[in-house]
Amino acid sequence: MSGMSSMSSGGVENVTKDGLSGDFTIEVIEMDYKAWDGNGGHPYLQTVSFKVSRQAIIQNHCSDQFKNRFTNPNSNRTSLDKDTVVGVRLWLRIIHGNITSDLYQLCVEDLWNALGFEKMQGWYDSWFTQSFGIGNSLDYDDLRENLFSSYALNRYRQFAMVTRKMSYLGRGHIEEHNPTHYRHLHVPARIIDQINAAKGSMRSRLNEALLDCARPMTFCPKQCPKNAESLRTYLDSVSSTRIWPFSTQHWLAIQTLIDSPGLVN
Numbered sequence: 189m190s191g192m193s194s195m196s197s198g199g200v201e202n203v204t205k206d207g208l209s210g211d212f213t214i215e216v217i218e219m220d221y222k223a224w225d226g227n228g229g230h231p232y233l234q235t236v237s238f239k240v241s242r243q244a245i246i247q248n249h250c251s252d253q254f255k256n257r258f259t260n261p262n263s264n265r266t267s268l269d270k271d272t273v274v275g276v277r278l279w280l281r282i283i284h285g286n287i288t289s290d291l292y293q294l295c296v297e298d299l300w301n302a303l304g305f306e307k308m309q310g311w312y313d314s315w316f317t318q319s320f321g322i323g324n325s326l327d328y329d330d331l332r333e334n335l336f337s338s339y340a341l342n343r344y345r346q347f348a349m350v351t352r353k354m355s356y357l358g359r360g361h362i363e364e365h366n367p368t369h370y371r372h373l374h375v376p377a378r379i380i381d382q383i384n385a386a387k388g389s390m391r392s393r394l395n396e397a398l399l400d401c402a403r404p405m406t407f408c409p410k411q412c413p414k415n416a417e418s419l420r421t422y423l424d425s426v427s428s429t430r431i432w433p434f435s436t437q438h439w440l441a442i443q444t445l446i447d448s449p450g451l452v453n
Contacts (some may be wrong), residue, residue, distance in 0.1 A: 199236065200238060201239070201277070202278070203238050204240065208241070208373055211242050212241070212258060212264055212266075213240070214240055214280070215237045215262065215265065216236050216238065216267075216268050216271060216277065217232065218233045218234045218267075218269075218271070218272050220233050222241065223396050236273045236277075237265075238276065238277070240284065244283055270338065271301065272298070274298045274301060275298065275301030275302040275303075275368065276300070276302075277291075278291050279295065279302055282311055291315075292315050292319075293309075295368040299315065299337055300337065300366065300367055300370065301368055303336075305331060312341050312348075313339065313345075318392075321347075326349075326350070328357045331350050331354045332364050333364075334350050335351070336364055336366065336375050336426040340375075351386075355383055357441050358387060358441060359433075359440065359441045360383050362383050362387065363380065390442050394442070394446075429435050
C-alpha cells in the first residue's frame, strides 16, 4: 500500500469568522518528516482542506511568492505539502480573527511548525502564559525549544526569562533545540555566544564573592591572633563544598552551584 493511499483525510474546515463562506480552499498535505517509506521518501500523515477568505490572506503580511497563489482569479484552491495541519490551522485562524480555545493547548513543536509558516505575536503571549505561567515550570528542554520563538517574535519578557534561566540551568555549553524539520529556524550564533558569556560572567562573580572576603584586610581588619587560623578554616570549608574550584566544574549548572549544601552553609 502506498503512503498516499494510507493517508487519513480530515475533511474540510471553515476558518472564516462568524461562519462566513470561504471563497478559497487551502489543502494541507502533511508528511511525517521523522519517518521514511520504502522508496526513501517521507510517508504521508493526513490531509485537511481549509476554507478561507482570499482577501484575508492577501491583506496579511505573507511572502509575495505565497500571495501570488491567491491573486489568480481563475484559481480558487492551492496545496501545501511542507507544513503541518496544526501549524497552518493556527496561522489561518489568527489572520481570520477566529481563534479557538484548543489552540492555546498546543505543544512546543506545534508552535515551531506554525512559526515556520508565519509569525503570530499576540497569540504567543497567551499561549506562553497558559503553558508555563510565570516561567517556574520551564525545564531546561523547554528553555532550549522556546529560545527561538521568543526571539523571532520579539517577545522581550519571555526572551529575558528564557535566557536568564538558561544561564542558570545550563550545563556545559548552552545550545538551543529545534524540534522540527525547519532547519533554517534558529537564533543567530551571537545570541548563543552572549548567553554563554553571561553564564561565564556569573561563574566569575561567584568566584569573586567567595575569595574577595578572604582578603586579609576584609576577612579580619584588626589582624587578631586567630586571623590565620580562621582564614585557613574558611578556605578549608570552601574546598570541602565539592564544587570548588569553579574552573573545574563546567559540567555543573550555576543554579546547582548556588543551591549546593556546602555553599549555602
